[in-house]
Amino acid sequence: MIVYLLCFALLLVGIYGLLVKRDLVRLIIASGITGYATNLMLVLFGYKRGAIYPILEEGKAVSERVMVDPLPQALVLTSIVIELGITAMLVALAIRLFEKNKTFDITKIKRLSG
Amino acid sequence: MPTETWLIFILGFMLVGSIAALEIKDLLSAIIAVGIVGLGLSMAFLLLQAPDLAIVQFLFEIFAIVIMVRAFMKPGYHFSDTKSKHRGRTIIVMAVLVAIFILSINVFKALPPFGEPLMTTSQHYLENAARETGSANIVASIVLDYRGYDTLGEATVLFVAVLGTLTILRVKSNKKKEEESEK
Amino acid sequence: MKQEPGLTLIAKTVTRVSVWLIILYGIYIILHGHLSPGGGFAGGVVIALAFLNVMLTYGRETVTHWVNVEFLHDLEPACGAIYMAIGILGISISGGFLANFLSKGTLFNLLSSGNILLLNIIIGIKVAMGLFTVVWTLAIFHINEGGEK
Numbered sequence: 001m002i003v004y005l006l007c008f009a010l011l012l013v014g015i016y017g018l019l020v021k022r023d024l025v026r027l028i029i030a031s032g033i034t035g036y037a038t039n040l041m042l043v044l045f046g047y048k049r050g051a052i053y054p055i056l057e058e059g060k061a062v063s064e065r066v067m068v069d070p071l072p073q074a075l076v077l078t079s080i081v082i083e084l085g086i087t088a089m090l091v092a093l094a095i096r097l098f099e100k101n102k103t104f105d106i107t108k109i110k111r112l113s114g
Numbered sequence: 115m116p117t118e119t120w121l122i123f124i125l126g127f128m129l130v131g132s133i134a135a136l137e138i139k140d141l142l143s144a145i146i147a148v149g150i151v152g153l154g155l156s157m158a159f160l161l162l163q164a165p166d167l168a169i170v171q172f173l174f175e176i177f178a179i180v181i182m183v184r185a186f187m188k189p190g191y192h193f194s195d196t197k198s199k200h201r202g203r204t205i206i207v208m209a210v211l212v213a214i215f216i217l218s219i220n221v222f223k224a225l226p227p228f229g230e231p232l233m234t235t236s237q238h239y240l241e242n243a244a245r246e247t248g249s250a251n252i253v254a255s256i257v258l259d260y261r262g263y264d265t266l267g268e269a270t271v272l273f274v275a276v277l278g279t280l281t282i283l284r285v286k287s288n289k290k291k292e293e294e295s296e297k
Numbered sequence: 298m299k300q301e302p303g304l305t306l307i308a309k310t311v312t313r314v315s316v317w318l319i320i321l322y323g324i325y326i327i328l329h330g331h332l333s334p335g336g337g338f339a340g341g342v343v344i345a346l347a348f349l350n351v352m353l354t355y356g357r358e359t360v361t362h363w364v365n366v367e368f369l370h371d372l373e374p375a376c377g378a379i380y381m382a383i384g385i386l387g388i389s390i391s392g393g394f395l396a397n398f399l400s401k402g403t404l405f406n407l408l409s410s411g412n413i414l415l416l417n418i419i420i421g422i423k424v425a426m427g428l429f430t431v432v433w434t435l436a437i438f439h440i441n442e443g444g445e446k
Contacts (some may be wrong), residue, residue: 001222001223001227001228002118002122003118003121003122003125003228004222004225004228005215005218005219005222006122006125006126006129007125008215008218008222009129009215010125010128010129010132012211012214012215013129013132013133013136014132015211016136016207016208016211017136019207020203020204020207021136025141025144025145025182025186026136026144028182029135029136029144029145029148030136032148032151032152032178033132033135033136033148033151036128036151036152036155039155039167039171040155040158043159043162043164043167044162044228045225045231046231046233046236047117047162047163047228047229047231048229048230048231048233049117049229049230051163052163053163053164053165053334054163054240054251054252054253055165055250055251055252055253055333055334056244056250056251056252056404057250058405067240067252068162068163068164069231069233069236070236070239070240070252070253070256071235071236071239071256073164073166073167073253074253074256074257074261075264076164076167077166077167077170077253077257077338078257078264078265078268080167080170080171080174080338081170081174081268081272081338081424082268082271082272082275083174084174084177084178084428085271085272085274085275085276086275087178087181087182088178088181088275088276088279088431089275089278089279089282091181091182091185091186091435092278092279092282092283092434092435093282094185094186095185095283095435095438096282096283098188165334166334166335166336166339168334169326169334169335169339170338170339170342173339173342173343173346174342176346177342177345177346177349177428180349181431181432181435184435184436184439185435185439244404247397247401247410247411247413248401248402248403248404248409248410248411249331249332249409249410249413250331250332250404250405251330251331251332251333251334251336253334253336254330254331254336254413254417255331255410255413257336258336258337258412258413258416258417258420259395259397259412259413262384262395262412262416263394263395265416265420266380266381266384266395269376269377269380269420269423270377272423272424272427273373273374273377273423273427276373276427276430276431279430279431279434279435280430280434283434283435283437283438285437285438
């Protein structure tokens with residue numbers, strides 16, 4: 001259970017970064033950390049003690065291998081790819097805002113258009 | 115050493131790395147600290163018997179770090195010198211988050227203990243995947259055969275993200291030609 | 298100041314040899330997705346990293362001489378359309394959307410598991426070309442806003 005609590009603490013560190021920081025680059029870093037914590041939590045729910053990876057091998061019978069849960073792994077695979085798309089788009093947005101306002105501070109960016 | 119001890123060690127390492135990534139003033143060090151968190155996550159996936167996820171997380175992490183370093187290393191922008199003037203807001207947020215953490219201990223006691231998952235749907239996948247799909251990698255058969263529709267949705271999201279990046283970073287080259295011809 | 302863009306001569310020579318090995322490794326990961334860990338996503342990003350390698354060591358001009366960049370930009374949505382076409386083909390041949398209609402073969406062969414091999418290749422090309430487009434656009438934006446070079 002300590003592992004679950006540590007993973008939840010990682011999620012709370014990411015949320016703290018999203019709420020408190022004022023620099024655009026720190027916001028992108030914090031959103032990445034929140035994504036990592038979520039993916040880790042999903043895979044932690046599917047771990048079986050003493051089991052092995054869910055890939056069949058030649059020469060070994062199927063029934064004598066106890067395997068971990070493959071379903072959370074499939075869902076997290078999709079999630080990791082989408083996180084990269086989100087990070088790339090946030091980086092593009094940050095570069096565009098820097099070009100127009102010459103700063104990364106979000107309290108100084110006040111004009112929406114122009 | 116059992117797996118749980120190694121996992122606690124790696125998670126502690128990732129916590130220290132993430133706190134360092136948010137608090138260090140130098141920008142390059144902060145981005146490298148996020149890289150450490152991602153690679154630690156890849157090692158945790160290896161310990162949790164998920165080699166597919168370890169490969170994908172490792173490679174996508176490297177890609178994200180390369181994109182961020184190339185985009186944010188402008189000449190003369192190494193230090194992010196935004197002083198946080200709102201000390202009150204920081205303390206309130208930290209107090210609320212600590213309260214949420216303490217209240218969540220009861221929630222995690224109600225879940226099945228670590229290492230004993232329920233696995234009601236996955237029993238069907240584990241027993242019948244080799245016979246019904248013909249592939250040896252069960253995670254690949256779930257991603258591309260049993261739940262192939264989700265992969266179509268993910269391909270669409272990736273396409274929209276690339277399209278959004280292209281639209282945001284579009285350079286108006288006609289304007290520059292007009293400016294040059296006026297001078 | 299350097300007169301030609303990119304890195305030193307040693308980096309260029311090593312890249313010239315090793316980029317083909319990286320692409321071969323990516324194709325290996327994609328093709329063996331149903332036998333060993335990996336699959337379409339991991340192989341796709343390895344191929345995108347190979348293109349990024351050439352872009353970093355040689356500069357952008359050489360990449361336009363090496364491959365046809367417009368064709369690679371258009372390849373990504375084409376692969377998405379081919380994925381949907383395979384799904385609709387599954388409706389017409391048997392069962393529902395994205396049904397597994399090719400032959401399943403024997404276990405542990407390279408040409409087994411029906412639809413999964415084909416979909417792995419499509420997803421691999423799509424991810425590789427999408428990530429290459431993102432990096433290419435970021436590089437163009439870098440050069441343009443930094444002034445004339």
